[in-house]
Amino acid sequence: KQEVTQIPAALSVPEGENLVLNCSFTDSAIYNLQWFRQDPGKGLTSLLLIQSSQREQTSGRLNASLDKSSGRSTLYIAASQPGDSATYLCAVKDQESNQFYFGTGTSLTVIP
Amino acid sequence: NAGVTQTPKFQVLKTGQSMTLQCAQDMNHEYMSWYRQDPGMGLRLIHYSVGAGITDQGEVPNGYNVSRSTTEDFPLRLLSAAPSQTSVYFCASSYGSSRGPQHFGDGTRLSIL
Numbered sequence: 369k370q371e372v373t374q375i376p377a378a379l380s381v382p383e384g385e386n387l388v389l390n391c392s393f394t395d396s397a398i399y400n401l402q403w404f405r406q407d408p409g410k411g412l413t414s415l416l417l418i419q420s421s422q423r424e425q426t427s428g429r430l431n432a433s434l435d436k437s438s439g440r441s442t443l444y445i446a447a448s449q450p451g452d453s454a455t456y457l458c459a460v461k462d463q464e465s466n467q468f469y470f471g472t473g474t475s476l477t478v479i480p
Numbered sequence: 481n482a483g484v485t486q487t488p489k490f491q492v493l494k495t496g497q498s499m500t501l502q503c504a505q506d507m508n509h510e511y512m513s514w515y516r517q518d519p520g521m522g523l524r525l526i527h528y529s530v531g532a533g534i535t536d537q538g539e540v541p542n543g544y545n546v547s548r549s550t551t552e553d554f555p556l557r558l559l560s561a562a563p564s565q566t567s568v569y570f571c572a573s574s575y576g577s578s579r580g581p582q583h584f585g586d587g588t589r590l591s592i593l
Contacts, residue, residue, distance in 0.1 A: 402581055411570060412584040457523070459582070466530070467538060468513065468572075468582065472522040
């Protein structure tokens with residue numbers, strides 16, 4: 369069974385700072401890894417999807433990388449804004465079970 | 481685009497009652513799944529389906545039933561509600577292969593008294 373860990377659990381940064389969120393998983397046999405954003409009391413919004421054969425994906429100020437062999441992914445947010453404040457979740461689709469496994473998330477606060 | 485639609489958004493039940501949480505998607509996705517989200521526990525998979533007529537158990541299936549008679553719909557049934565099932569429930573869908581992202585509904589907030 370996959371174990372997905374996200375560090376740190378919470379992060380507070382001043383506006384404008386670049387930041388990195390981390391996600392690690394225990395089994396490298398994955399189909400893909402997906403990063404989500406969740407605002408309080410809301411559902412999950414997909415940010416980036418990285419296939420197992422890819423190394424990174426970019427969308428605007430967001431860049432996600434994947435090192436499958438070491439079981440790690442990072443989400444890089446450039447020039448953070450107060451509107452980026454949310455919980456960020458990563459999930460992997462495990463090849464063996466064909467199931468998705470989620471981390472517990474990083475709660476990000478960007479201070480104006 | 482409706483995407484993934486969950487109903488109801490909120491529900492309060494008494495212990496022992498049964499109910500069905502509805503989930504529908506209009507993207508012709510083969511893969512659908514139900515999660516529960518609890519504080520400090522993250523999202524945990526309850527049941528999933530890789531296509532009409534096919535369902536399988538996830539990490540926490542006890543106390544829940546599912547069926548998949550059509551591609552579009554994937555209802556989750558609570559057979560006899562217990563306080564431990566108080567949670568936020570999310571339905572998600574994606575293409576059956578790995579090529580597409582998961583799309584989530586807005587969730588159902590369920591309280592069992």
